[in-house]
Amino acid sequence: MSDQKDLVYLCCVTEGKLWLPDRNLPLIPRMQLTHWVGESFVIGHCDGYEIRYAFSSKSAAMREDFDSLRSLLHLPPELFNLAGRAIQLDNMRLTQRYCCACGGENVFDASHPAMVCNNCQAVHYPRVSPCVIVAVKKDGQILLAHHPRHKNGMYTVIAGFVEAGETLEQCVAREVKEETGIDVCNIRYFDSQPWAFPSNLMMGFIADYAGGELDPDYEELTDAQWFEIDDLPLVAPKGTIARRLIEACQV
Numbered sequence: 169m170s171d172q173k174d175l176v177y178l179c180c181v182t183e184g185k186l187w188l189p190d191r192n193l194p195l196i197p198r199m200q201l202t203h204w205v206g207e208s209f210v211i212g213h214c215d216g217y218e219i220r221y222a223f224s225s226k227s228a229a230m231r232e233d234f235d236s237l238r239s240l241l242h243l244p245p246e247l248f249n250l251a252g253r254a255i256q257l258d259n260m261r262l263t264q265r266y267c268c269a270c271g272g273e274n275v276f277d278a279s280h281p282a283m284v285c286n287n288c289q290a291v292h293y294p295r296v297s298p299c300v301i302v303a304v305k306k307d308g309q310i311l312l313a314h315h316p317r318h319k320n321g322m323y324t325v326i327a328g329f330v331e332a333g334e335t336l337e338q339c340v341a342r343e344v345k346e347e348t349g350i351d352v353c354n355i356r357y358f359d360s361q362p363w364a365f366p367s368n369l370m371m372g373f374i375a376d377y378a379g380g381e382l383d384p385d386y387e388e389l390t391d392a393q394w395f396e397i398d399d400l401p402l403v404a405p406k407g408t409i410a411r412r413l414i415e416a417c418q419v
Contacts, residue, residue, distance in 0.1 A: 241407030
């Protein structure tokens, strides 16, 4: 019987998707790594197992069974985040191919991990985009919005990217105001989640309604409403920080 040292989680990434036979992250014998992939790199550990990232496959059987990271939301957060790290490293490898200092060609260096210029040896780390995501509360209600990209009718909380020179709290207030027309107060930090779609860091907040009438920005949203906290529509799936924020408001 194999022990933990003989088995590794393999994160083989192609075009932003992971190889997920049986819709799960494969835990394979270490001795089979060279059969499935070319070079692979250790990017972390979880429950005593190595997590390895690879970007080239050798087996014809790996031409199928690739799926989005979202299909792994059922995994424990630590393992989900490490699978997300593989997605982010692959995005770095594809989008940071050339040195912004001298124009030389960059190569992946797992020791950082980063891209390193062959010409001037400059080190280029993964670009991570900071985002805020916020649940707004008002008298037993929660503000939820529907986005055009959610074809299944799912509602979720408000989110957006942090701008240069902006605090996280300023970003929360601005995004809520821009997307829904209302003002918020008592903004407090909740939790965070790496979100590799393709390379974001979601920082969660809870805020209280301070004033204003709902006036959704229909260039960003298809709808925004106040919902009773015990009578919600279809919301973000478990495993997401959006769902945790919604559930925190139900307590």
